[in-house]
Amino acid sequence: MSRKVLVLGEIRDGQLRNVSFEAIAAGKIVAEGGEVIGVLLGESVSALGAELIQYGADRVVVVENEKLKQYTSDGYAQALLAVIDQEKPEALVFGHTALGKDLSPKVAAKLSSGLISDATAVEIAGGNVVFTRPIYSGKAFEKKIVTDGLIFATVRPNNIAPLEKDESRTGEVSSLSVEIKDLRTIIKDVIRKATEGVDLSEAKVVVAGGRGVKSAEGFEPLKELAAVLGGAVGASRGACDAEYCDYSLQIGQTGKVVTPDLYIACGISGAIQHLAGMSNSKVIVAINKDPEANIFKVADYGIVGDLFEVVPMLTEEFKKLKVHS
Amino acid sequence: MNIFVLMKRTFDTEEKITISGGKINEDGAEFIINPYDEYAIEEAIRVRDAHGGEVTVITVGTEESEKQLRTALAMGADKAVLINIEDDIENGDQFTTAKILAEYLKDKDADLILGGNVAIDGGSGQVGPRVAELLNIPYVTTITKLEIDGTKVVVTRDVEGDSEVIETSLPLLVTAQQGLNEPRYPSLPGIMKAKKKPLNELELDDLDLDEDDVEAKTKTIEIYLPAKKEAGKVLSGELADQVKELVHLLHTEAKVV
Ligand SMILES: Cc1cc2nc3c(=O)[nH]c(=O)nc-3n(C[C@H](O)[C@H](O)[C@H](O)COP(=O)(O)OP(=O)(O)OC[C@H]3O[C@@H](n4cnc5c(N)ncnc54)[C@H](O)[C@@H]3O)c2cc1C
Ligand SMILES: Cc1cc2nc3c(=O)[nH]c(=O)nc-3n(C[C@H](O)[C@H](O)[C@H](O)COP(=O)(O)OP(=O)(O)OC[C@H]3O[C@@H](n4cnc5c(N)ncnc54)[C@H](O)[C@@H]3O)c2cc1C
Numbered sequence: 001m002s003r004k005v006l007v008l009g010e011i012r013d014g015q016l017r018n019v020s021f022e023a024i025a026a027g028k029i030v031a032e033g034g035e036v037i038g039v040l041l042g043e044s045v046s047a048l049g050a051e052l053i054q055y056g057a058d059r060v061v062v063v064e065n066e067k068l069k070q071y072t073s074d075g076y077a078q079a080l081l082a083v084i085d086q087e088k089p090e091a092l093v094f095g096h097t098a099l100g101k102d103l104s105p106k107v108a109a110k111l112s113s114g115l116i117s118d119a120t121a122v123e124i125a126g127g128n129v130v131f132t133r134p135i136y137s138g139k140a141f142e143k144k145i146v147t148d149g150l151i152f153a154t155v156r157p158n159n160i161a162p163l164e165k166d167e168s169r170t171g172e173v174s175s176l177s178v179e180i181k182d183l184r185t186i187i188k189d190v191i192r193k194a195t196e197g198v199d200l201s202e203a204k205v206v207v208a209g210g211r212g213v214k215s216a217e218g219f220e221p222l223k224e225l226a227a228v229l230g231g232a233v234g235a236s237r238g239a240c241d242a243e244y245c246d247y248s249l250q251i252g253q254t255g256k257v258v259t260p261d262l263y264i265a266c267g268i269s270g271a272i273q274h275l276a277g278m279s280n281s282k283v284i285v286a287i288n289k290d291p292e293a294n295i296f297k298v299a300d301y302g303i304v305g306d307l308f309e310v311v312p313m314l315t316e317e318f319k320k321l322k323v324h325s
Numbered sequence: 326m327n328i329f330v331l332m333k334r335t336f337d338t339e340e341k342i343t344i345s346g347g348k349i350n351e352d353g354a355e356f357i358i359n360p361y362d363e364y365a366i367e368e369a370i371r372v373r374d375a376h377g378g379e380v381t382v383i384t385v386g387t388e389e390s391e392k393q394l395r396t397a398l399a400m401g402a403d404k405a406v407l408i409n410i411e412d413d414i415e416n417g418d419q420f421t422t423a424k425i426l427a428e429y430l431k432d433k434d435a436d437l438i439l440g441g442n443v444a445i446d447g448g449s450g451q452v453g454p455r456v457a458e459l460l461n462i463p464y465v466t467t468i469t470k471l472e473i474d475g476t477k478v479v480v481t482r483d484v485e486g487d488s489e490v491i492e493t494s495l496p497l498l499v500t501a502q503q504g505l506n507e508p509r510y511p512s513l514p515g516i517m518k519a520k521k522k523p524l525n526e527l528e529l530d531d532l533d534l535d536e537d538d539v540e541a542k543t544k545t546i547e548i549y550l551p552a553k554k555e556a557g558k559v560l561s562g563e564l565a566d567q568v569k570e571l572v573h574l575l576h577t578e579a580k581v582v
Contacts, residue, residue: 248486
């Protein structure tokens with residue numbers, strides 16, 4: 001059964017976030033041959049429409065309005081509902097990002113629909129669109145279907161592979177004008193704390209430090225390793241509590257959930273609350289001087305040793321690899 | 326001020342998880358107040374102490390949720406409400422829970438509603454914003470600071486590590502993020518007092534809701550545990566050789582770099 005699917009593209013610092021392309025790939029599966037329509041909301045965003053199409057959208061609808069310059073749930077919901085009203089889709093897919101998490105339940109409530117949040121996979125099985133999602137802090141998984149009405153899901157970044165970019169793909173980018181009114185929340189200030197460069201929740205490689213890093217300066221070798229691998233730096237709560245780094249880097253049950261291809265844990269003991277944020281990473285490397293540390297139980301590869309010796313050596317070795325390949 | 330807290334009783338995910346009969350095995354497991362809801366309860370008590378009023382903690386659950394409601398009362402909440410759905414509904418989802426909560430709240434003139442930003446077991450983060458939308462009031466999720474001045478509210482929210490400062494007004498729903506406060510432990514006198522505080526039990530009937538009104542829109546068809554990881558490879562030998570081997574393995578065996 002083919003379906004018309006709307007996929008919300010998400011823009012950060014003037015660029016489409018990777019998760020938008022992953023959401024399109026998910027949308028393609030849900031569509032079963034039907035049309036996949038990208039949606040872009042913002043002040044001046046239509047130029048990004050072409051890229052959504054290159055990643056697999058058939059066409060794109062943009063709503064441009066100065067009141068959409070910054071995300072607010074009221075503004076975005078009004079714009080999106082207008083697009084939904086025009087297109088009458090049978091399915092919606094968003095990224096499970098701060099924005100997607102905040103917006104999707106409001107839209108679902110407005111449409112009286114179900115919502116499957118934080119999906120890590122989607123497939124067609126037994127005539128159903130089946131989503132897989134982690135539950136119990138990543139210790140178990142459930143497969144879920146929508147039984148009534150609109151199919152609506154958010155997808156966790158870094159789990160569903162985007163389609164190959166095809167620069168020859170073209171499609172229509174149309175615009176819809178929507179009056180945005182009565183914004184009940186107003187953003188007065190944004191304090192940027194998250195590190196520049198690679199976004200932690202979307203990074204393919206994460207180099208994380210714990211209390212074993214011992215100081216703010218101790219994070220320097222980790223930053224160098226992350227830079228060589230094009231990755232992001234993360235941390236345990238132990239390191240954040242000790243003020244070696246900002247809480248924006250915290251990974252775990254009360255921090256960010258990451259699923260990179262490669263997670264390198266340096267001086268992290270592997271407490272259960274930390275594992276909740278990273279145990280679904282594809283490959284985990286642990287560097288810890290305590291051979292009994294719990295982190296080795298979830299690690300694919302481990303080195304027992306002093307991180308201040310091991311990390312710089314690793315950086316050098318990866319540099320060599322990059323030169324050779 | 327009329328303050329409500331949405332509280333979920335959750336499985337303590339520090340526990341070992343096993344599956345029996347296609348379901349998460351709850352026998353003998355530890356149940357707790359969802360950790361983010363503890364922040365919500367604490368904040369509610371502080372707002373009441375600063376501005377006056379009353380804190381009511383509500384949960385949609387079963388008789389077993391009474392224990393967590395009593396704990397919230399012992400922390401300092403004034404009243405508790407259990408909406409007991411045990412006999413009425415078999416399959417629920419976030420649509421169900423939010424609809425029931427909103428139906429209860431719609432004529433309560435709430436000034437402030439607090440919840441957790443996500444439940445550590447179900448993990449969807451849907452219930453708070455859904456309830457706000459159904460009540461047609463604004464909401465702010467993952468907050469780390471709440472300042473109220475009359476009906477004017479300034480909230481700081483965590484957005485993937487950045488902070489947004491947001492101006493809004495009551496009535497309002499907020500969901501708590503770590504960092505909002507340090508939840509207190511119930512004191513012994515608090516625990517004694519809690520025994521005498523009102524804990525009201527309602528059923529769907531009392532809310533003029535039918536099973537059909539709240540029928541789930543989604544269904545879980547399978548629950549499973551992640552494939553057991555093979556024991557990892559802890560390398561050995563000279564440190565320099567271990568590092569070389571690791572890079573080689575990541576490149577050729579794991580193929581992630
Ligand atoms: C409700 C709740 C929520 C929580 N949420 C989170 C969360 O989201 N994220 C999180 O991370 N934690 C969280 N925690 C905290 C968690 O329980 C642990 O306390 C924390 O993860 C420990 O951090 P750590 O591993 O850096 O520190 P430690 O446990 O102190 O481990 C430090 C490790 O470094 C090693 N080490 C020391 N020096 C070196 C060296 N030179 N070279 C190599 N290794 C070295 C040590 O052997 C040790 O294993 C939470 C706790 C609670 C109660
Ligand atoms: C009748 C019924 C049957 C159910 N059957 C199943 C089942 O078979 N399988 C299954 O997996 N789940 C079942 N559920 C639970 C349901 O799917 C969700 O767990 C629940 O709706 C909350 O979603 P969540 O865990 O994603 O919470 P989130 O949306 O992540 O929670 C966020 C916040 O919302 C508030 N909140 C959440 N739940 C409640 C609550 N119950 N009461 C008060 N406040 C709350 C809390 O403040 C919480 O911090 C059932 C629920 C009901 C009502």
